[in-house]
Amino acid sequence: MKILVVDDEQDVKTLFLQRFRKEIRKGELEFMFAFSGEEALEVLKSIDQEAVLILSDINMPGMSGLQLLEIIKKDFVAPPPVVMMVTAYGDEENYNTAKELGADDFLTKPVDFKLLKNKLTQNI
Amino acid sequence: MNQNLQTILDFIQQSKHLSEDEKATLTKAAKDADKALTISEFKLVRTEKVKRTTAILLEETIEELEHKRKAIEDSNNALQKSLKELKATQSQLIQSEKMASLGELTAGIAHEIQNPLNFVNNFSEVSKELLEEMQEELEEGNLEDVKEIANDVIQNLEKILHHGQRADGIVKGMLMHSRSNSGEKESVDINNLVDEYLRLAYHGLRSKDKSFNAKLETNYDDSIKTVNVVPQDIGRVVLNLITNAFYAVNEKNLLQETQGDKYEPTVSVATNTMKNNIEISVKDNGNGIPQKALDKIFQPFFTTKPTGQGTGLGLSLSYDIVKAHNGELKVETKEGQGTKFIIKIPII
Numbered sequence: 273m274k275i276l277v278v279d280d281e282q283d284v285k286t287l288f289l290q291r292f293r294k295e296i297r298k299g300e301l302e303f304m305f306a307f308s309g310e311e312a313l314e315v316l317k318s319i320d321q322e323a324v325l326i327l328s329d330i331n332m333p334g335m336s337g338l339q340l341l342e343i344i345k346k347d348f349v350a351p352p353p354v355v356m357m358v359t360a361y362g363d364e365e366n367y368n369t370a371k372e373l374g375a376d377d378f379l380t381k382p383v384d385f386k387l388l389k390n391k392l393t394q395n396i
Numbered sequence: 397m398n399q400n401l402q403t404i405l406d407f408i409q410q411s412k413h414l415s416e417d418e419k420a421t422l423t424k425a426a427k428d429a430d431k432a433l434t435i436s437e438f439k440l441v442r443t444e445k446v447k448r449t450t451a452i453l454l455e456e457t458i459e460e461l462e463h464k465r466k467a468i469e470d471s472n473n474a475l476q477k478s479l480k481e482l483k484a485t486q487s488q489l490i491q492s493e494k495m496a497s498l499g500e501l502t503a504g505i506a507h508e509i510q511n512p513l514n515f516v517n518n519f520s521e522v523s524k525e526l527l528e529e530m531q532e533e534l535e536e537g538n539l540e541d542v543k544e545i546a547n548d549v550i551q552n553l554e555k556i557l558h559h560g561q562r563a564d565g566i567v568k569g570m571l572m573h574s575r576s577n578s579g580e581k582e583s584v585d586i587n588n589l590v591d592e593y594l595r596l597a598y599h600g601l602r603s604k605d606k607s608f609n610a611k612l613e614t615n616y617d618d619s620i621k622t623v624n625v626v627p628q629d630i631g632r633v634v635l636n637l638i639t640n641a642f643y644a645v646n647e648k649n650l651l652q653e654t655q656g657d658k659y660e661p662t663v664s665v666a667t668n669t670m671k672n673n674i675e676i677s678v679k680d681n682g683n684g685i686p687q688k689a690l691d692k693i694f695q696p697f698f699t700t701k702p703t704g705q706g707t708g709l710g711l712s713l714s715y716d717i718v719k720a721h722n723g724e725l726k727v728e729t730k731e732g733q734g735t736k737f738i739i740k741i742p743i744i
Contacts, residue, residue: 290548
């Protein structure tokens with residue numbers, strides 16, 4: 273399964289590649305990275321709507337994670353990707369907005385990688 | 397009649413050598429002299445009187461002047477006192493303005509520290525896993541894998557250090573920002589400073605207003621090495637200008653939304669070298685500053701924000717800080733199109 277991670281922090285890429293090194297090596301998971309909402313949309317267009325799981329931060333300069341979510345839910349429908357939003361601790365407002373916009377799942381910052389691993393293996 | 401003149405007159409009357417005509421002429425002359433003498437005496441008395449009156453008047457005037465001098469001295473002292481009080485109030489105001497902007501920053505700082513901390517924690521945890529894996533590979537004698545893992549761990553430790561220092565820098569910046577005594581000039585990487593405060597301002601505002609978002613454009617001149625400035629002061633100016641820019645684009649965004657127009661709020665920050673100066677510019681595509689407000693923006697307590705939202709001290713303090721660096725704070729604005737503030741500081 274392809275997973276697109278969207279976060280404006282570049283080191284998130286290194287972290288994910290190491291956290292999921294075993295899964296990547298076994299070919300269970302394949303990660304792609306985008307460092308802004310705009311870049312994420314471009315990646316999505318380029319991979320021709322393959323089944324994908326999107327894991328996006330909300331707080332990013334430029335297009336926010338919520339705007340990205342809205343566009344994905346509107347424009348990328350066949351097949352609809354699973355979108356998981358990463359919200360800051362105690363941020364009810366963003367959580368509710370994301371839920372209204374159709375987010376499929378949530379993770380709270382700091383990301384619990386064990387929990388994420390469980391969620392991802394469930395989705396496979 | 398004057399005694400001497402009387403003697404002369406008597407002498408003339410009794411003289412046998414003078415004709416009657418001569419006697420009459422001389423007598424008249426003596427009487428005229430007496431008249432003139434009387435007038436002179438009268439004038440003298442009058443002059444004396446005037447002199448005495450003048451002396452009294454002069455004395456009174458001197459006394460009055462002394463009163464006035466004392467009064468002036470008193471009001472001068474009062475003025476000195478209120479000036480001292482004003483100065484104390486001003487420094488209190490500056491301090492509370494600092495603390496207010498620090499309060500605005502708190503959420504941004506929390507976010508900015510949380511991120512590097514997450515990285516420190518995550519990279520530490522993953523490094524531990526990697527080292528455990530390394531032990532297994534060592535047992536099995538897979539040296540190639542061991543080398544690869546060792547490289548990853550080294551890379552992770554570098555990242556831990558990097559993010560630790562990042563958090564450290566933010567905390568130091570926060571402490572410097574709240575320091576009440578005026579700081580010392582030091583050699584500062586301007587691009588770094590500007591970027592740090594841009595992020596703080598952005599996350600600070602985002603945490604207060606979730607609906608806010610803006611496109612950030614940065615264009616830093618890499619040829620700028622370091623410049624001698626008081627970092628927390630210049631940081632405050634930058635923070636102020638960026639906060640204002642965010643406010644301006646947000647205002648326009650709310651307006652455009654009600655009118656259903658398409659608008660992309662954009663704030664651009666750039667640094668430049670110009671001869672012996674560096675320039676930091678903060679540009680927004682907000683509504684611009686109306687001409688009638690433009691003359692007043694650097695005046696203390698002038699604000700266009702609703703009551704309770706702005707102290708009206710931001711730009712005025714910014715202006716003073718830039719002046720204290722022998723620099724200039726300039727503004728270019730076009731109504732409906734946006735505003736650009738430029739900080740110009742000489743490289744010493």
